[in-house]
Amino acid sequence: MKPLRIALTKGRLEKSTIELFEKIGYNCDEVHNKGRKLILPIGNNDFEVVLAKAADVITYVESGVCDLGVVGKDTILENGTSFYELLDLGFGKCKFALACKKDYDFYHGYGTKTIATKYPNVTRNFFENKNMDVRVIKIEGSVELAPLVGLADGIVDIVETGSTLKANNLEVIEDVTNISARLIANIASLKLRKKEIEELERKLEAAIE
Amino acid sequence: MKRNLKITPEGTKDYLFKECTAVNYVCRKIQTVFENHQFHQVFTPTFEYFDLFANDASGITAESMFKTTDNKGRIIVARPDSTLPIARMVSTRLQNEILPVRLFYKQNVFRNNPSLTGRSNEIMQMGVELIGSKGKRADLEVITTAIQSMQAISNDFRIEIGHSMLFNALADSLKASDDVKENIRVYIENKNYSALNNVLDNLQQDETVKAIRKLPSLFGSDEVFEKASQIIKCEEALKALEYLKDLYNELESLTLGEKIIVDLGLVQRNDYYSGIIFTGYVQGYGDAILSGGRYDKIFDIFDCSMGASGFAININHIAEQAKDKEKTNIPDVLVFAKNDCDIMKAISYTNELVNKGIKAQFSDLSDESDAREFAQKLGIAEFDVIGE
Numbered sequence: 162m163k164p165l166r167i168a169l170t171k172g173r174l175e176k177s178t179i180e181l182f183e184k185i186g187y188n189c190d191e192v193h194n195k196g197r198k199l200i201l202p203i204g205n206n207d208f209e210v211v212l213a214k215a216a217d218v219i220t221y222v223e224s225g226v227c228d229l230g231v232v233g234k235d236t237i238l239e240n241g242t243s244f245y246e247l248l249d250l251g252f253g254k255c256k257f258a259l260a261c262k263k264d265y266d267f268y269h270g271y272g273t274k275t276i277a278t279k280y281p282n283v284t285r286n287f288f289e290n291k292n293m294d295v296r297v298i299k300i301e302g303s304v305e306l307a308p309l310v311g312l313a314d315g316i317v318d319i320v321e322t323g324s325t326l327k328a329n330n331l332e333v334i335e336d337v338t339n340i341s342a343r344l345i346a347n348i349a350s351l352k353l354r355k356k357e358i359e360e361l362e363r364k365l366e367a368a369i370e
Numbered sequence: 371m372k373r374n375l376k377i378t379p380e381g382t383k384d385y386l387f388k389e390c391t392a393v394n395y396v397c398r399k400i401q402t403v404f405e406n407h408q409f410h411q412v413f414t415p416t417f418e419y420f421d422l423f424a425n426d427a428s429g430i431t432a433e434s435m436f437k438t439t440d441n442k443g444r445i446i447v448a449r450p451d452s453t454l455p456i457a458r459m460v461s462t463r464l465q466n467e468i469l470p471v472r473l474f475y476k477q478n479v480f481r482n483n484p485s486l487t488g489r490s491n492e493i494m495q496m497g498v499e500l501i502g503s504k505g506k507r508a509d510l511e512v513i514t515t516a517i518q519s520m521q522a523i524s525n526d527f528r529i530e531i532g533h534s535m536l537f538n539a540l541a542d543s544l545k546a547s548d549d550v551k552e553n554i555r556v557y558i559e560n561k562n563y564s565a566l567n568n569v570l571d572n573l574q575q576d577e578t579v580k581a582i583r584k585l586p587s588l589f590g591s592d593e594v595f596e597k598a599s600q601i602i603k604c605e606e607a608l609k610a611l612e613y614l615k616d617l618y619n620e621l622e623s624l625t626l627g628e629k630i631i632v633d634l635g636l637v638q639r640n641d642y643y644s645g646i647i648f649t650g651y652v653q654g655y656g657d658a659i660l661s662g663g664r665y666d667k668i669f670d671i672f673d674c675s676m677g678a679s680g681f682a683i684n685i686n687h688i689a690e691q692a693k694d695k696e697k698t699n700i701p702d703v704l705v706f707a708k709n710d711c712d713i714m715k716a717i718s719y720t721n722e723l724v725n726k727g728i729k730a731q732f733s734d735l736s737d738e739s740d741a742r743e744f745a746q747k748l749g750i751a752e753f754d755v756i757g758e
Contacts, residue, residue, distance in 0.1 A: 225656015
């Protein structure tokens with residue numbers, strides 16, 4: 162049987178996921194000494210790990226070249242379409258929030274507001290649910306700059322501690338949604354390899370609690 | 371102006387040689403199954419009026435259709451699906467036909483998918499429609515046809531079956547707004563347990579909420595029915611469950627073991643399906659390649675009440691897998707006419723060889739050394755020259 166292939170989001174989520182895998186008894190030495198290898202066997206070769214950028218994890222899982230993936234809810238909300246979201250892994254916790262300059266009355270007046278963000282889909286959905294028309298501008302770098310230089314009235318961004326906001330005289334006016342790492346599965350894989358995936362899911366779930 | 375002369379639009383592609391043989395091979399296999407079950411082929415137009423698909427029951431969003439207008443300014447679409455056109459056809463052209471009718475189709479459907487996802491916007495589909503009958507006999511006939519089609523094209527496949535009334539009945543007895551119910555449906559469809567639990571936590575905790583919480587995890591073999599019957603109290607839903615169990619037990623006689631799965635979390639296009647739902651998967655492809663079920667409601671659009679069930683198979687994806695097994699078609703003999711006066715003789719000679727079952731090809735090059743080089747490059751073993 163082919164090993165189950167799991168795509169992990171490089172960086173912090175990768176580290177926490179590997180810790181979790183080790184907690185349930187899978188040997189992850191190959192990942193620790195990965196060098197330049199991109200596909201790494203773990204456990205008793207029952208699984209192999211692929212490291213990828215967050216949005217690519219979704220692409221790999223959706224297309225079925227990877228059976229499972231670990232990715233942040235932020236990426237799922239922004240890019241996700243069709244896969245199964247099986248488990249909240251409990252780490253990588255933060256939130257999406259709407260922020261603007263301190264003492265700025267965001268909801269005042271009838272003018273259409275401008276929002277700068279790295280997450281245009283999340284932003285659009287958030288304001289659509291409020292039946293509010295906004296102009297969304299996509300920014301690639303430090304979004305906090307946009308309201309300071311007058312490009313936008315507010316920003317929608319990931320907030321962890323809020324210290325960057327504070328340092329720039331910005332404040333959260335509303336939480337959009339909470340974020341954490343999720344285990345996702347390809348739709349066909351879950352049907353074709355149900356037993357293996359469910360077993361892993363059960364083990365992980367037990368290890369989280 | 372930049373002109374797009376040398377590329378095809380996103381989501382479309384050319385099919386060459388082996389790719390075509392693979393498509394034809396897969397189609398032939400499936401067509402044999404359809405014809406053995408006495409389904410008869412129909413074609414419907416590539417274009418239909420937008421109105422045909424512009425209702426909730428179609429389960430197709432307006433933005434996923436390719437639209438243009440006819441010469442009176444009415445919106446027409448490249449058909450995104452073959453079932454509604456066939457229902458239109460049956461309710462008008464076949465109204466006096468003896469029912470039930472068994473129809474099958476082999477035609478392309480068009481979907482305007484989001485860009486850069488690698489999905490095909492033009493998909494060849496083969497499917498059947500069994501129209502004018504309801505109940506267990508019709509359902510089993512359609513599912514069996516689906517299973518046999520899958521068997522004809524793949525050794526490693528799964529068919530999962532569910533029932534749309536299971537969720538619909540539970541949702542009806544749920545004390546929540548329609549928007550919340552739709553969210554719940556989407557979370558069940560995506561097996562998004564955490565989001566589902568979050569929404570359900572905000573509702574009054576009753577038997578229905580308890581049952582819905584478990585719905586996405588209720589898939590597998592017959593143990594599912596026992597688990598489900600313990601947590602589902604809603605009478606309508608229990609009736610659907612009972613019916614599904616009956617079908618599943620009947621299908622056991624095909625001895626396909628774990629190739630047939632029950633999934634009570636099958637809730638897709640729930641405004642469209644009104645009874646059983648089933649989906650097919652093959653090893654090596656990440657999405658469903660077959661989907662179908664019972665959709666009696668679609669005939670309400672045409673003001674006639676009729677049972678309707680069927681399924682569609684996406685051919686391109688299976689053909690993709692089959693193409694490596696296909697041999698490239700290289701002729702055995704290349705026939706060359708030495709002079710212009712020998713051309714007809716050479717063509718007749720080629721035909722003679724072909725009629726004998728030899729793969730012969732007439733060379734349309736006029737220079738002998740060019741023709742020899744062509745044969746050599748392609749690996750054609752024999753080179754026959756006609757004329758002095």
